[in-house]
Amino acid sequence: MANPLLQKFDTAPFSEIKNEHFEPAFENALAEARAEIDAITQNEEKPSFKNTLAALDESAEQLNRISSILFNLNSAETNEEIQQITQIISPKLSEFSNDLMLNKALFNRIKSVFKSKENFSLTEEDERLLNETYQNFTRNGANLPEDKQTRLREIDQEMAKLSLQFGEHVLAETNAFQLHITKEEDVEGLPESSKEAAAQLAQNENKKGYLFSLHYPSYLPFMKYAKNRELRKKMALAFGAKGFQENKNNNESIVLEIVKLRHERANLLGYTTHADFVLEQRMAKNPEKVHSFLNELLEKAKPAAEKEFEELSQFAKELDRIDQLQKWDVAYYSEKLKQKKFDLDEEQLKPYFELTKVVDGVFTIAQKLYQLNFEKVTDIDVYHKEVETYKVTDQKGNLVAIFYADFHPRPGKRDGAWMTIYKNQKIKNGNNERPHISIVCNFTRPTSSKPSLLTFNEVTTLFHEFGHALHGMLANTTYASLSGANVYWDFVELPSQLLENWCYEDEALALFATHFESGEKIPKAFIEKIKASANFQEGMQTLRQLSFGKLDMAWHSNDPKHIEGVKQFEDEAFEGTQLCPSVAENCMSTAFSHIFQGGYSSGYYSYKWAEVLDADAFAFFKEKGIFNEEVAQKFKNNILTQGGTKDPMELYKAFRGKEPDPDALLKRAGLLEKVD
Template sequence: MISKSIKTVALCSIVLFSSCKEDTKETEQPMAENVLLEEWKGPYQGVPAFDKMTVADIKPAMETAMTKNLEEIDAIANNTEAPTFENTIVAMESAGKDLNRVFAYYGILSSNMSSPEFRDVQAELAPKLSEFNSKISQNEKLFQRVKAVYEASQETPLEPQAQRVVELTYKGFEMNGANLDAEKKKRYAEINKELSSLYNKFANNVLHDEENYVTYLTKDQLGGLADGFIKSAAKIATDKGEDGKYAIVNTRSSMDPFLKYSTERKLRKQVWENYYSRGDNGDEYDNNQLIAEILKLRKERVGLMGYDNYAEWRLQDRMAKTPENAMNLMLEVWPAAIARVKEEVADMQAVADELGDDITIEPWDYRYYAEKVRKKKYDLDSDEVKQYLQLDKLTEAMFFVAGELFNYNFTPITDGSVPVFHEDVKVWQVTDKDSGKNIGLWYLDPFAREGKRSGAWATTYRSSTSFEGETNVLASNNSNFVKPAPGEAVLVSWDDANTFFHEFGHALHFFAADVKYPTLQGGVRDYTEFQSQLLERWLSTDEVINKYLVHYKTGESIPAELVAKIKKASTFNQGFGTTEYLASALIDMKLHLADPTNIDIDNFERETLDELGMPKELPMRHRTPHFGHVFSGEGYATAYYGYMWADVLTSDASEAFKEAEGGFYDKEVANKLVKYLFAPRNAMDPAEAYRNFRGRDAKIEALMRDRGFPVTK
């Protein structure tokens, strides 16, 4: 299951030399009174004052923190002593603590608690943040000091983590135009400033369409929908001032179950069109022209450094290394995926015909009839499975897995000692089961609400480092489950349960990190999804299924025959899942390899999908006009393929557990998992880390077997 990476992490990645955190506020006030700038107080090495943050504080806090960070950077750059690892690289790693704290709040207000007032501040800050970053990345004196340390380290290598930090820091400068002449540097900074505003506008346009396209149902239009879903839709409608109606909001968590179960075909089409038209409605919130401008600016920027296209520049420090390698992987899987879609559509059409439904399968029918095929082929009803997937029990299951693999214990914090930004947020202390050592805190924000971006993601408010003394981790998981009516259980689909485990995998990656320096907390994009995708596999283990999948009313364990059906159907609908994802990844790459001059985004998307042979019965997972991974920042630009790259690793690593004597809970393999795949973060080359774990490189055949596709090699 594909997750979204938090927007604040994307923002933070722009700030080259700080391990990011976030904040928010706006009226002028003395620095000491701005809570966003204060050092975090309280237990657990200090925690963010989420209960005291206001939008009004964001702008002054951000501006003050940026000014202080630039002063710190200037002090490093103007140091009259000869450049050394300590007085240059370590000093840079230590700088920006105030800004990190501000970013912790900023990310919450951006992703979890957005408002029109905050979006105005965000729009104003975007170009200022870009200018701030350019002042660091284009600081010639600073770069010359970094370069001197880098060159010295090539002659006399430092200890491994120090060497890695030096090389990553130097590469970061180099990739961001540090070697350009003065005129090109000026244009480079101008482009970044323009892009920052475009990214912000893109994201806000999508959020507008998510908030403003709501489908209201009447009582006679609820056919096929589950009771819990109906109650939730009624509450959402009431909250929106439409008492007596039922609201289907424009997010995946609401759209997906509606399309899967509703018997109202015309309404399915309406809900489908609302969702897949986000950012593409021909109005002031349409993103197509913004995308064209983004692509032109990206190409111009990398052209200043001599690259032919954005993809070539971006992938040089990823596992794939080149666009060709990424494309080759995707195109190796694509034929099998679309062939499977044809089989799935034929099965669905046959069921529709048997039922006497005089229709031809359309995109808004896919989920609905796929469920009927699942029922027919495997006697498996997704809604029946859902009765055993309670959010609270799944949370307990994740804690169990973390205890078995990582030796972690999770204890809920209920005494109010840790402030939260919304009443839905819960917090747990994470400790080592043997020593009792505090590893950190885990925040969970599970429910959808207005102002919260869609999808699921993980982030940190504080990461683990040791170069200035050990710090614990403050990590969060964020989901968009539909909040139930009072007293009702939160029941989720099997896919959503997988996503829940996936995002928890990111959190465990944060908690398990054993690195000295903040820069090493960063990740290689086509590798960092691997650890979280791998953790999904534990949802299907007998230990989790037998203990934590219990009926929400009776408390009875899920029947063995139902489990057998789930496992038998594990490759069901892989054509749909693989094709909708790969279509988005291929469009992402092809857009950045194309000439953006006079590009028409809608035409490009349509024509490229036609050339690829995209089945007409399903859309891309993320259509271009709302593809936030790629156009609300640069974290996944030409890198969306990374989920597939990571899934090759995931499938291969899963086979290591399957082959082990203790299966997925084998202690020896689990220890290697933590030591080589989770603890290093970016402290070593990912390919080397994987070989340390597996004894060889990963093989694509494992992925093909996993998805039930033919293995041709």
Template sequence: MLENNPLLLPFDSPFEVAPFSSIRLEHYKPAIEKLIESSLLEIDKIAASVDAPTYDNTIVALDRSGKQLSQVAEVFFNLNSAETSEEMQALASDLSPILTDFSNAIMQNAILFDRVKTVYTATDQSLLDAEDSMLLEKTYKGFIRSGANLSDEDKKKYAEISKELAQLQLKFGENVLAETNAYEMIIEDEKDLAGLPEGIKEGAAATAEAKGHKGKWMFTLQAPSFVPFMEYADNRALREKMFRAYMSKAFKGDKFDNQENVKKIVALRQEKVALLGYESYSDYVLEERMAESADKVEAFLNDLLTKATPKAKAEVEAVKAFAKGQGFEGELERWDWSYYSQKLKNEKFQINDEMLRPYFKLDNAVKGIFDVANKLYGLTFKHNPEIPVYHPDVKAYEVLNEKGEHVSVFFEDYFPREGKRGGAWMTSYKSQYKDGIDHRPIVSIVCNFTPATGDKPSLLTYNEVETLFHEFGHALHGMLADSKYSSLSGTSVYWDFVELPSQILENWLQEKECLDLFAKHYETGEPIPEDYIQKIKDSSNFNEGYQTMRQLSFGLMDMAWHSLKADEIQVDDVRAFEQKAMAQTELFGAIEGACMSTQFSHIFQGGYAAGYYSYKWAEVLDADAFSVFKEKGIFNKEVATSFKENILSRGGSEHPMELYKRFRGQEPTVDALLERSGLK
């Protein structure tokens, strides 16, 4: 399968995008094995060089090695998240240990490490520019943190653990996806749809018909189905049924159960870093974060907990009182929260998702985000049907700067399907770097938004538009990259800094100047009424205390799992451990059969282990940074250029606090966040 394998040939398509339609599943393994072979020859050439080790022939050469392998692996694993199948998942389990072996072969190559160490110890870093110095530091520490100093026996153990972890994390995600896809709630009696908006009912009917249940309605655990059902369905018993199904994903003791996977992942992560001399996985992770230590993270989370708890408790009591006034009897449960919160919000502010949906047609929102990028950074987006895509739902754009020069390729992929995992994310198919040529990036955002139904186009909730802006902020971080080295380019930054470009962009959605660009009624073209914009602002802090507690609960649970030391690692009961970790944040009683850990892909499959606190950490940064835009104008060119040049384009080329201070003129303070969220 090497001859005419499209993955081994130059990508002869616009902007060297992968030729998706030509790639078959059987192409991946032989291509990756061949590219590993050639990449290891590159590494051997660097290691065996008779020339004295220098920055260029060792550090830079390493960064530039294996580029084709990286691109092919990115194509495969991106599609395994966005357009997978059982066969692809099986192949991922096969390829993952092979790629882990490859990585270990580089990072534990003693001869290569000796050259890296020689350059590191002999180089006067004051003579290097900031980016070169960062690459040297990151390369040297990367070897140390990957076991280069271990004994041969421990290197072997480290490699075995790394392989097992890679497979367990893949399996964890597969189980969550399988559970999400498997659940279907079929409704036959229209009376059970009471309270649901027409658009949601139409979507449920279309889903049912597509699954062979014509004349019925189907609800799933995909966000565009689950969320509005919990907010609007009058039938409390069905809300409970949906909630229990959602919160019990991968926690049923069957073949998709993730409890043992959670325990093994946590134990193996601790065992792996213990070999390197760390007491806990969080110690290892946070060494390379702005927060620096578990103590600082826990102090940060607990400080917010202290500030948010009184407000959250008051909000819960307010919703309980409102429900009682609506005739509700008994104890308010978690499956009642969204339903009565939505009604209370509507009563207080006369606003809800269904009022706003007609003004948030997806096509208009996309045009709006493009206009925002143009006003801030001079970017234009040109749809190019010649650029290959991996699914008919996906659109590809050529991104141009003010001079008409190519900046990036941008993919958008917005609707749920069975081959796509839940949630929303930004990813890269090719990183930006320079080697005499400025190789421009290929970035993508993948979401699960409300699809079109019948004769209605895709109409988004406000939260979905917020998600669009969030992920597009990540995409800008990738698109505007201007680094010499791919390992420092775009979103390759400290994990608690990576959410700044995404979260800051959400702020524009509360500004009339931004909403006027795109929020127009999908039928009449009328702009969103000014009083609606004011209602969005007025209601922006509604139940903010509760939402803060929810985020803190996840952050505290993440830290609890990943701060375990060797003598604490034996966890018998996943749910009991989780409940203890989240106890201070609980505002309702425990629900039998509910478990978050077994479906928490962010920390057990993605890159947020010992890092979920980053969302709240970055809120401090984004609130503080946006205050500059608020003061000088949300489309102020001078401020936008400073943010682009000091934050977006710089990637991980310097310590993020230095980049932030260069933009802001000072370190961030929590004041702007407390003010914005009403917690001050």
């Protein structure tokens, strides 16, 4: 049988792909990509934008597409064989990337065009591609002497392997732990839906009683509702010990090795730290600006957080005589306090958030804002039977994108939620090739008696990932490398975080929040409670996010050679941001996949950075109407379609008419009046 990955394909041929197809496909695609680069460097014509920059952007298309398939499978539907394949392939991709960035003949052609750019009739997008490409080469070693280039190659190969190992260890630890409960009193407090899901999991493994896991849809309700404090502690300790136990999945040495290699790499390239290297191509520009941003927010959030924590501590003491709140108590007593203050039980809300209706709702909102239509189709190949596929069209019936959605946890899927791209948008030979976009989530599964009913947090997660998807789907640029979400990392969260705001609006909720059995619309009283509770413990939540950002910056904006222990270093980084006592058995860094497996190293602050942008942007929608056509078109035309074709602040000002107001976030979070 012919290798499906080596055939011409539009949508990914998932059902035809076997694991043994990957290695030969990569060998072939790498050879093809190298030949394309050789064709550019050996071109006897004088270097021009078209025969060098445009040709480079067009190269390695097959390689990129096969890579996106393999690495998403490694995150969403992995097994030991796929993990082994990624360990073999990843260093080869690093080697190819190094060969590209350190290709002297190629860089000389790029430099020639860059130095004489005024001789070419370049569009604004052409010039952006030229500038970004030139800077990318210089930032990644093109000007280094040969011995340093050799070391750079070694570092990149090693880091590629370590990052994969880190993720494999976290997934293995997540899958390894189960809490088996046989006594009914030990599940006291848990909602029926959570108990039913746990009973079903136990039944699937031929066990009696209930099984709880460290996957979020199982773990989070347990921590929020289980009355048995000792069992909450057991779950919390297991969750916090991922990658931090004395077993083959320990990530401590991997964390230390990654940060040391990143630091060495930055030094090789002439940067003081990894953060200096990364932030040069971010809106923040440098570590000092990020530290200042985080500290300013900390100054405003910490008094509110301490006040909220004191209130929670007092509440727990009065309720259950708890003298010292521990990390396994916070979610439980917060939920009880929230119910008391707002008469709001999240379990009351879940029947109004059936997954299929929420999905229809987010589609309707996209239709009202951006005139998109979503048609569910069954003729697009998928990698798992649970994956749903949609054809996305505009008002005239033109194809806008192909959209994949994968909603539920499985043993082969890592925790969390993300958007990925199987095919980039670009304009080739006058044809606007449309993108293939996917979102992957880990939402509550349906049970034998109920459909998938989402927590409100899962609803906002769906909207968040769909915001990323819109950024990919509406892309409309000439070059693939500037398309869609290929933007500065502290700008990429704007479309996702902005869309979350619609979850709190009556006009939007009315479109999808209906009871899964009766069909009744969510009561107005519930909507008012959702709004009233939106800023509940906002100080504590902000402090938590800031602590993650500060930990990330601690790892990456200092010389790591003197770090002796991961846990000790982490505790020092967290100082001043922690409300509960540190737990000796737990360590966050060893499972902090965002920065050690994903792309957020020196970038975790960007969630808060983008919140400033999204709060300011949504204030504009609120002022004009959340479905105001003029504002929606401005956001679509100036941000969603533009990708990385201009500087992010330039794009934002084109949409908003001004730079973002930092107070918009503090005002929305209710933190201004708490500290003024």
